[in-house]
Amino acid sequence: MSKNSTSDANYSIKCSVDECEHHCGQKNYCSLNCVSIGTHESNPTQCQCVDCESFSPKSQTSPEQFR
DSSP states (O other), X not given: OOSSOGGGOEEEEEOOOTTBTXXXXXXXXXXXXXXXXXXXXXXXXXXXXXXXXXXXXXXXXXXXXXX
8 A cells, every 4th residue: 555544635636546656545535735737738628638747656665565
C-alpha cells in the first residue's frame, strides 16, 4: 500500500489513478491539499487533453520489500 493512508484522503479531490504517489489506498481520493490541472494541447476540446500536473509516479521500492 502507498505511504498515503485512507486517513490522508482529501475528500474534495476524487482520483482513481492507483499509480500515483498521492493516491489513497482503497479510497479513490487524492492526499494532496491542492492539485494543478493543465493541458498538453493548444486548444483542448476533450477530456483526454487535460492532465493532472500534480501526478507523481509511485516509487519502485515499497516498505513491504524491506520486511
